[in-house]
Structure formats: structure tokens, C-alpha cells
Amino acid sequence: MKYWKGIEELDNSPEFVKNAFAEFPDFLPVKEGRAGTADDASVAPRRDFLKLMGFSVAAATLAACETPVHKAIPYLNKPEEVDPTISNFYASTYFTGSDYNAVLVKNRDGRPIKLEGNPESPVTRGGLSARAQAAVLNLYDGARLRQFAIKGKPVEFEQLDAAVRTGLASATGKVALVSPTIISPSTKRAIAALTGRYRNVEHIMYDVNSASGLIQANGGVLPAYDFSRANVIVSLGADFLGTWISPVEYSRQYVTNRKVRADNAAVKPTMSRHFQFETALSLTGSNADVRVAVKPSEMGAIALALYNAVTGAGATTGLSALAQKQVTQAATELRNNRGASLVVSGSNDPAVQAIVAATNQALGNVGTTLSLSAPSFVRQGDDARMTQFVNELKSGAIGGVIFYNANPVYDHPRGEEIKAALPKVALSISLNDRLDETGSLCQYQAPDSHWLESWNDYEPKRGFMSLAQPAITPLFKTRQAQETFLRWAGSNESYYNFLKDGWRTVLGANGGFQAAWDKVVHDGVANGSALTTTPFTGQVISVADATSRIGSTAKTGIEAVLYEKVGIGQGGVEANNPFLHELPDPISKATWGNYVAVPRKMAEAQKWSQGDVLKVSANGKSIEVPVLVQPGQAEGTVSIAVGYGRTKTGKVGDSVGANAFVLAQSTASGTLYHNIVTLEKTGATNPIAQT
Amino acid sequence: MQHVSPVREPLVTGGKTYHDVTQDICYQVEAAPNIRWMGALGVSLILLGVFFYSVYRTLWYGIGEWGLNKTIGWAWDITNFVWWVGIGHAGTLISAVLLLFRQKWRSSINRAAEAMTIFAVICAAMFPVLHMGRPWLAFYVFPLQNTLGSLWANFNSPLLWDVFAISTYFTVSLVFWYTGLVPDFATIRDRAKGKIAKFSYSMLSMGWTGSAKHWSRYETVSLILAGVSTPLVLSVHTIVSMDFATSVVPGWHTTIFPPYFVAGAIFSGFAMVLTLMLITRVVFKLEDYITLEHIALMNKIMMVTGSIVGVAYITEFFIAWYSQVEYEQYAFINRATGPYWWAYASMMTCNVITPQLVWFRRVRYSIVLTFILSIIVNIGMWFERFVIIVTSLHRDYLPSSWAMFSPTRIDVGVYVGTIGLFFTLFLLFAKFFPVINMAEVKAILKYTVNDGPTYGGANEGGGRLTSHTSPAPYATPGVPASAPVNYDKQND
Amino acid sequence: MTSPAITATSVATPVATHSSTKRFALGVFEDEDVLLHAVDNVRAAGVKIYEVFSPYPIHGIDDALGIERSRLPIAAFFYGMCGLAFALWMQIYMLGFDWPMIIGGKPHIALPAFIPVSFELTVFFTCHGMVITFYTISKLYPRFKTPVLDVRSTDDKFIMAIELDENSSQMPKLTQLLRENGASEVNHKEMTKF
């Protein structure tokens, strides 16, 4: 295999791209939509396709050319490093709100055809999640926007830039830039440039799978965990192998002391002991040595009981005998492994997280199995801030809004309200890659390029950085968001140069920056840090008031937990990816759509059978999903996957399943992914496709 | 001369003369088609239409039109295949095995039975071709040099054995059947009035004149064909059973299959022969040739083979238990008590229990009951194949891959369609070919109740007269001893 | 009571050498047994029987007419052996030598697996070889028109044909002879291109 040594390209790249577009004045139309619809005529003729191909080859491989690339399409003089039918590998990075992966892009004749884990990465160490595996398909997603547009009318970059600049300048009141967590230092700098230019612009990050409770409980930082150093792991509903925070990284750590071998008679084979207290049978729970099914409302009590058992501070009441027994057992083993154990919780309730944090403190795990000094950055969203934004939006205090790969109308519990308020906003801009639920409500469309078409950098954990580089020229007339921000901020610098400049501080000028930079581009990963954690404003919750808060969370009625699927995740770009829809859920083996998983006893009691459609209602909203009888589901609870029920994502994902985000609770302290629901049979049936 | 037991019922009733035989049988060929025949043909043609539609859907869109899935790769297709092949076997059996055993009663049914064989095999052959994902490449199964270089066929594969077995079986039955037809074609030729009829039957009869030399060769040929067809017919279903017996699927991998399948084939075959004969004798008024005696005899064979099959079913269970192989035991328990228990139950009732009714003479000799019985057996034997194929496949080694099978409309269409094809062919045969082997029936006219011929002379049928085992001393020179009646008349 | 004169002529005179027309005396019989006896007597009388036509095979007629046993069985056996040899050669050559492939880890030449095909081909060659031979030696092939001496011979009559010379001089004698032996009628028939 060959990695590219792509440097020579760098300077003539933008100019090249410009000319390239000049060469294809009317850009290659590619068939989208169903056969038989109006745009049938727009199917690309074969020769245009070849032209595009040839061009992309030239562009992507320009990289390696000593000689400047001519705009001749056929290989009259073949660029070096590129042999037809031989694949090149380029190091890059995949990060979409949820999981982070350092990847190698397998590039064949100028087009990325596969993603593979980057073994150089100290974070993911060559592992790659199913979502990242499938991500290459998103690049060729026909539902992506094909050019900039104002109120649906296609425009050139410059026109839109001008319009936006005036709009921002003349915006009355706040302008909110809403985005998911951003772990790219350079992107943050680009946004800073924008907010610097327009003081009224404010950057709001929120996470669909929020960890703000965890962050709050740990003094504003997201701890970096190291499961490989834990002999005893206790997880309170955290699906850290499947979907929680950084699953690929954790999986690799987790298995290092799950692998056993008995070839050395001297040392006994050992394994970590893994306790899982959870509601729905998760991927993590299915791998646990001890799994206890509990209600979400009991989580607090269990965390508390565990804390008390570990610290020896009195016993707690209100736990089932079994749970109590397990907790005691867990606590004993934790105590026997001080500094070599780990307690994690998936709850987004600061109180619960506070107790868990205290437990880890008590066990002396801080600094060994979890680190606050070198924290993780993959969750920075602040639910409270987002809630405030929604309120402001409704009150009309917002003069303009920019959505950068954010789709709150779909994935925020209060999406309905945003949807209602959005049209009233004077200036609404979407950088989302498609006309999704939110983007379609905005006046300006400035679609971001796919990450495989863009330069970028990432810092998932302090000290660990990685790069993304374009493996293909933009397929459509899109521009990567960072570049867009720079333009709006009035700078004409190319984002590539902007990014490279930023790295000078990381790599240090000494020892020849260029050489170091080349290495980074080649490896895709580097050590160093550029991100700063935002100073923590909120107050740390003490164990005492956490205890009191938890005390008052006893619930009655059927509790529902909302969980992410390993494949579809939060229903972002993944939602239009057929590979992920057809990837069977590891536990239920169900594909194509979500369902309400109920324990067998409940199903028998209520006379529900697999496939019966239920109306699930909470916070005055309701969705209809079929029943799936799930062993291991805690009694008196049900669970529903989020990420489905998209309406504007593309023909693959539209109207597959139902949107369960509406059932989440948006509380002052943050979004809670469980709720009390009422279930009633609709009489309809909808078979579940299980493999 | 052959000894004839005094207790035997006449093989041909109604005291037919040679000429009557010719008359009765050629009548169907020469007369205009009767309304019942037209009606029957109409129905068959409609079913044939269904067949063509289903085949079009299958070929155009793919096997996905059927109900198969990743676990159950064969269901109705191969079930029907085995069912039809099985049915076919009775024909050869009657014409070959019974010929070897000198069972004279076969004469009046063997012609139709052989025709049935050929048509059944045609229907059967449809399925191995249609069930292929790419039927247009079916010729790959023949060992031909091809564009891919000298890539031949896999002679280890039971499916390839099938190819050879079925094609041999089909062609051999065809020539056997045709050779038998030649003399009768000659008869029709010599009676034919119309030009076309004269011409076509002359072509068909290949210039047969019935000379002694031809007859002697003819007999040699049919004897050898019979001798060879007997092991052939056994081998064919043995090989079909090996499709399953040589596999690793629990419930298929069973050494008892060959004999058990052959018995099953004869069983279902005779059932089908009965069904057809009972229809034919009514439609064409051939009650004198296909008598209650025939029906009773075939019933007995059915009952015997049915019992053999029943024993086989039980043996399978015993072996499964005796082998102590987990998968084997589960396969059979699942067969009887699993989700497909109903198929198993109907198989048991239809194939093992109902045929036992034949012990009652009344059932044996009742047209109606026999007809119903034969239909039930046909259904039962279809279920047997379904049970073997589907219930074994749907739950084999890895529980993760267990699945259920549900047929689609196209599945049903193809099956019903072949039935249409079968009856269309059979009705056409019955109209334009002599349904009963005249030559052979004439040869056995003499054998009946009291030992000795009853031939009543050419001009007047009826009445069993004084026996003539050897020519009597002549009363008057020139007057044939074989025609006493005429002699008396002349005296009037 | 037959006269040597008749036999002399009927046997001695070479007939129909210069013309394609043949003349026959046809004895029509009603019953196979009568025919059988007639055949014996007629041959005893030294008359050469041209051919006997019957609607169905008559047992014992071959001996009566002195037709030697057919050698078809030997031919059939020979064909069968060819089939077997061919089958074995084909399978062993194709899988064993022309392109040996690993199939389920079995030996290239897995003889037990070759048995079914070998058997089937043996049968195939036997039957078809023999049947083709039968039709060929019996000169049976599709023809537009089939000359028959007496069409009733395929219905219910047993015909004994005796060839005559140009002027059918033996006719009266033969008529008498046949009638004496139970022929229900005796006809004279001319046939061209027979």
C-alpha cells in the first residue's frame, strides 16, 4: 500500500479547482430522484461522466504531481503515484457528532471507495465503527444539495456571500450559529473569525446525544476514560461499547483485558469484571459479566447505593433485593480494585453523574482510569444554552440563525417549537448538506462539502490530533463550511492555508515545519493540542444535594428509555444510508425502522404480540411504532430507538420508523432520554424485519 | 398356450371379437371429439395459461417471485419435481415389470400408463430447469466444451446424476411407448378414410404390415426394453432420492431413501393411473376393457406400496433415535411437532391410513371410493415431498438461520400450471392415439374364466361358445373349423 | 393329398425377375390356431409361404415358419458395453485428466460417484442402439403410403401369403389347399413395387 505524500498539490489547489469549474461551466448533472420523475432528462450522459471521473482523478491525484496538471482529461501524461486500477490510501478523519475515527481513505482511480481504520491513530488504533465504514456512501448521496441557493434559487458563491454579509451586518438582535460539538481547532478559529467580525453572532453547540450532565458534574470537562486499565467496570446504563461518547476507542481499551490466553503457566489468565445496570439490553450489557435490568428512575438510587457501599456511608433503601445484592457485590469488587476500577453512567442527569464522579473520586480512579486533566472533547454541547436559544427564538429575540450541520427541528425535543418559530426569523442560513427538516425552513442554503472533499483537523482528546484531507474534488458546487465562514468574515484566505498556519503552533516552527507537516499529512495523526476548554461557569453539584435531588425522582407508570442504534445513531447523515438501515441491530437483529421493545411479561399481560403497532405518548406528543418482545428489557419499562422517522433526508431514510426524539424530556438541567409514557394498541400491525 | 386359472374374472368383458376391439378403440380416434372431451380440454388449457403466466413472471423478474429464502432454497419446485417423477414411474412399471411377470391384465392399461409416464416426466423436467436462477444457461449441466475452456460438469453432483437419469428415462420410455404404438397406428391407417389421416398414420406407422418376422423381432425388442427399463425405473427414483440422501442436511441424510422413494413413486404412480383410468373409461366408454378387476388389482398394489412407505416413515424415526445424533433427532421431532406438524399429519393420514381401507372388498371394487382414494393418495404424496424438503431445510444446524416458508401466488401458479400441461397432453393423446393397445388386447381376448378361448368368430360378437383349443376334424371341406356359427348359418 | 406338380412349379420357377409386379395367393384365416395348423400343413405340402400377416403376435409362428431367432439381444448387449465404456472414459477423462479440480476434498477420480451416470448411459445406449437397429433391419421408416396385401390383417384377419408365378398357374390348387386347411377365403392379389 502507498500513502500519498501530498504537498506539491497544496499551493495550486484552489486555482486548479477554480479553473476546473471554469472548464465545466454547467456542472455535471447527476440523476437524482426516482426514475420517471421530471428530472429524468438530467441523467448524466456517459461521456460527461467520464469527463467528471477523469477530472476527479486529476484533482485527487494532483497531489502527487511534480509537473503541473494539465486540464487534459485522458492520461496523456499520467500523474505519478496514480496507476489506473491501483488503489491509493490517504489518511483522513471521520467525525460526525457521535463517534470519532481516524481513517484511511481507499482511493481508486480518483474516487474514494472504502474507509479503513488508521492503525497509526493512538485513539482508535485502526478500529472503525460500522457508521464510519458506511460513511463513504454518504459522499455519493443523491440527496445532497448541489449548489448554493437563496430561497431555493441557485446562486454563485459570491452572490450568497454578499447577501449574507449584508444580512449579518443589518441583523437586529442576536444571531445564533447552531452546530453540534466541534472538535476542530481550525474550524473553531474560523467561527471565531466570524463572531469576531460580527459581534452579535453567538456560537451555540448542542449534542443530540448530550453529555452535558456529565460535563457539568466534572467541572466543565468531559473525562477521558481508559477502560484498559480497569479491572472492575461498573456501568450505569452507559452503552460505551455501542454508542456512548467514543465507542470505538472504548471497545479497543475494553477488550485489551478481556482477551485471555493460557500459554504461560506462571501467570493465571485474568479478565476484567464488568457489571452493567441498564434498562434496555444494550450491546454493552450483552457483553457484561453481570447484568442487572433496572428502571431508569432507579439509576439514581443505584448510583447512590453504590456510592454508599463503596464509601461505607450508610446503606440506601428502595432497591430490589437482587439489585441490592448486585450493588453490594459490585462495591466489594470495586473496593478491592481501588485505582484500577471505573464507574460510568449514561445518564444525562447532573445529579446522578455527580454521584458517579464522587464514587470514582472515592475509588481513586481519577488520574488512572479516568483523566480530567487531559479530557475528551467529543461532547461540548450545553443543553441549558440550547434551551435558552429555543426560548429566545420563540420570543423573537433572535435576529438571525445559522445552522451548521445542525438539524434541531428534527432531533431536538422541542423541534416542533423551533419549526414554528423559524420562519419568523429575519435571517436564516443553513450550511447543512441537504434540505433537511431545518435547512428547508431557511432562506439561504450554503451547503457544506462532504468531509471527504474537505480539509480539516480534529482534536478528540487533548494531545491527540488528526487531519482530514480531500480525497476527491467536490462533486457538486458546494464549499466547505470553514471556507464559507472565512468568506463571510471577509477573509479571502483559503481554508487550507488558514489551517496550515494554525498547525505551526501545534508542530512548533523548530525542526522544519514543512517536514513535520508532511509527516502529519501522511500519517493523518499527530500529537499536540490546539483546543482549549471553555472555562466552567456553573457550580459543581455536591453529593449532598445530588442525593436530595435523586431522592425525589421516584416514578410510577411505564418508563421509556430512548437509545441510539449502533447503525443509525442520532439519525444525522446516517439516516439516508441504506447500509446502516439494513445493518441488523446487534441485539434484536431488527433492520429498517424502530420499534418499542417491551419485556415479555408486559407483552403477555397486555396481549401485545410482535408487530402490533402501539401509540406511545409523552409530553402531549405521540408516535406509532410496532412492538418487539425483548428479553432482558427491565420490567415496567420499554425502550425506543431515536434516529428514525426522518421526513427530509432522502428517499432511503424518509418515513422509515418514527421520530422518538419528541418523547425526550427537555428539562432545565438538560435533555433526559427517558420519560413516563402511555401505550395503547392501535389495532394496526407492522411487521419488523428481523434477520 | 398359457394356463388360465379358472377363478379369474374375464380380462375383457362383453365377449368382444377382434373386430369389436378395433372398432371400440379406433372409434375414439375416428369419431368427432365428444363434448366431455372438449370440456376437459378447455379446463386444461386454462390451467396451461396459468402455467405460462407464472413462468413468464419467474423468468422475467427472477426466482424472487417464489417464496424461497436464504434458508429454504428449495420448496415447491423440487417438491413438484419429485412428485411428477414419482407419478411417472407407474407407467414404466406397468409396461415393463408387469410384462416381465407376464401379467396379462396390464394389456388394457399399459398404453395410457406409458403415455402418463411421458407426460409426467415432461412436467417434472420443467422444474429442475425453471428453478434455476438462470435457466437460459441450463445447458451448462451437459458436459460440453464451452467458452470458459474445457470446464466440464461435476459428476459428483446428484443433480447431474438426475440430468442423466431423467433424460435416459424420458427417451427410453418414449421409444418404448412409440414402438408399442406402431402396430396400432397401422390398424388405424388401414381403416383411415380421410387423406390427411391416411397420410399421417402412414407416416406414424412406419410401414408396419404385421408380418410374422416383424412380430417376432417386435416381441424381442419389447422384452429387452422391458428388461432394461425395470432397473432403469428403479435407478431413476433412487438417484432422485440421492439428491437428498447424499447431502448433510439432517432429515435428508438418510440411507433408507432409495427404496423408500421407489415405493413412494409406485404408490403415487398407481394412484395417478387410477385417477386417469377412471376418468378415461367414463369419458371414452371403455368399461369393458378397464374392468373392476383392473381397478381392484391396482388398488391392491397401492395398498401394499402405501404400507411400505408407512414402514419407511416409522423406520426414519427409529433410526433418528437409534443414531443418537442430536440434529437428526431434532429434525424428526420438529417434523412431527414443529411449525409444520400439519403437513406431516396430512402426509401420514393420506399415505399410511387411508390406503388401508383397500382391505375392504367393497372399497376395492367401488369406482367412486377408489377415485377419491386415488386423489387423496396423490395429495398425500405431494405432502410427503414437501415435508421432506421444507421441514428439513427450515430448521437445520444453526438456529440463527431458521426460517419459515410461505408460497407465493406464482409458486401455486407454476404447480397448478403443470397439472394443466399434463392433462392437455394426456387429452390430446387420448383423442388422437389409441388409448388401449389393440394388438395386445386382441392377443389376450381368449384368456378368461374357464380355461380355453371364447373367441366367438368374426362376424358376430357376444356369446361364449364351445371352446376350440385345437381345430376340430372338418365337417365339410372348405368350411373353417373356427367358424361353427357361419357353418350353421350356411346350412339355413 | 398334395401333388408334386404344384410344388415343382411353385418352388422351381423363379418369379418376377424381369417385372416388379408380384402375384400372391392370400389365404384369409379367422383364428390363429387354425392358421398355425394351416402353416404346418401348407409347408408340409412343400409350398413356400411368402409371409404371414396377423393383427397381433402369434406364439409359435416363428417355429412353424422356420424363422430363426433374432440376434437383437446380442446387439443390445454390445451397445450397452459401448455405453458403459464411454461413460467411464468421459468421467475419468474430464474430471481426472482434462481439468482436475478439488471438489469437496474428494479424489479427482471418485469412482463411487461415477456409478449412477455410468449405469444410466449403459441403459441409454442399450435401448436406443437396439431400437434403431430394430427399425433399420425391419425396414421400418416413415412413408407416405404403405402397400398392404389385405388391410384386414391389421384388424381381425390372419393372412397367409404365397407367391405365384407370372400367370398364377398354381392358384386353383392353392385355393383348394388353403380352404382345406381352414382358410375362410382365398384371394388372388397383384402387387407392384412390393
Added chain:
Amino acid sequence: MDRHEVVQENTLAKYQKNPKEVTEYELIATPDGLEKPNKVSLWQDYQYNDHHWGMAIDLNSCIGCGSCVIGCQTENNIAVVGKQQVINRREMHWMRIDRYYSSNHHEDEFEKNGKLKTYAEMEDPSDNPQVIFQPMMCQHCNHAPCETVCPVLATTHSSEGLNQMTYNRCVGTRYCANNCPYKVRRFNWFSYYSNEKFEDVNGHMFTDLGRMVLNPDVTVRARGVMEKCSMCVQRIQLGKLEAKKQKRRPKDGEIVTACAQSCPTEAILFGDMRDPSSRLSQLLRREDGERAFHVLDSINVQPNITYLTKIRNGSAEFFPAEENA
């Protein structure tokens, strides 16, 4: 069902006591005592002189995340079939992850409750079941039942131990799939790249844009042919070619299948069993008689894929260990 042979697990305590007792091996009774199934063979086995590719899958490391399933799908241009076809049990994944729940009932109850009742009960998982994941793909058996039954020689064994499909020779009798004990063969029921029924879900095979993602090294299979895991033969060939160009043998770890490459926990190890120094050979030597087992060993199809018994650190008191599926 009570099928130890399919997927095996045991407890850490037992493993610590005696690693040789954690895996059950089916033995065949022969005149000279109990023998391993592969010792009882009718014929001489073939020698793979150059390479003998194989895989080892550690059930301890596999967490069931499904990354390999997608990795395989992207690498091998595997069609997406959509909800209805999945309901019809016609998904095309070459690689799947079998999930088995534990049940409270097992063979011990045969005597007590009788086989029928027990079998029925064993189909019900317990309320809080133990779960075991088993990645399942073509086992590339050296005595492959599928190869024997194909009438047209469309599936045969390579001289490197791979069970290979010849798509353009396949006529689609599906006999191989029926005869596959692991049910890993997948049939193209429709032409997924042109049948309008699949344009929505399988769009990337319909448009020029989408087709850019297809791997040119792997055919898009036609309607009516059988397909299955090829052990990424295209990658093996590439690796061999690269090595050949440099006049050397392929190095261990140089060739990696898509599933092994994508596995975040390195549960899948691919290698050359002919090369005694390869990690695979070493692993197999080490685990032989301890955790290494072949699925359905007793039917003696001699797979080239070896599984390692799952070891649980669960104490029976909290989580009674039970048989699976």
C-alpha cells in the same frame, strides 16, 4: 437448542483451573478408540503447498458491534435489499453476526420433562438472558458440502484452501445453499442493480453518482447466481502480486480481509496457515485443545475458520451460566 458444537463458552474459573477443559470436542467412536472427526476420512486429503489461508475468530473479543458486516458490504459491493426482502429472509450480507440468547432450559430436562417439551421450552430465552455473539461467514471448508453438489462446477476449492464461487458459471440451482450447514450462501433473487423495486434502497447501484462507490475489484453479481464470502480473494491476490513484484513471499499481516481490518477489537485474525511463523499458525498451535474449535466439527467438513471459546468472568451465583440458543 442444545448445540454446544455451534458456539461454545465457559467460565474464567474453569479456564484458570484447566484451560484444556473449557471446550467440548465431539469425538467419533472408531475401532481404535475415540478419534477426532477429521481423523475419520474416506480419502487422502489434499496438501496446500503454497498457501493455506485461514481465520481465527476470538469470541471473547467480539463485542458484536457489526463493523465487520458493513466493512464486508462496502468492500464486496453487496446489495441492499430493503425491508420487505429482509422480512422474506433474503438479506444478502456475506458476513453476519449470530446472536444467541441463553435459555433457562436445557438438555438436562430431557429425562425429566421429555424431549418435546424441553425443545419447545429451549426456544424461549430467559428473562435476563446471557448473550453471545458469533460472527458467521463462509467457513471455506476443506470438505465443502457445497462443492460436491454443484452440477456445473461453479463452486470449487482453490489450491490455497479457499472455497471459490465462479459467478458466470453459476446457473443458480441453490443446491449448494441447501447443503451448507452454516447457511452462509446468498442467492440473487432479483437483479438488485436494475429492478426498479430496489431503486430506493439500493440506489447507489442505479445512478452514475452512486456507482462511483463500487469496488472495481469485485463483480456486481447478476440475477440468479449464488454468492458468498470469498475471504476477500481480491485482497489476497493483490497482496500476492505486490509480493511477487518484489520477488518475495507475502509477509504475515500484509494481507488483511475487510472484516479483520475493520474489527475495532481485533477479534478476527486472518493469515496463512502454511506459514508456521504467522500469527495465525502460532495462535492455532497455542489454542489447539484449549479454546480453538470448529463450528459443527462432527460433520467433518473441516472449516478453515477457527473459533475461540468465549470465556465469561461471571459468577454463577449472580448470573447462572446456561447453554445458548
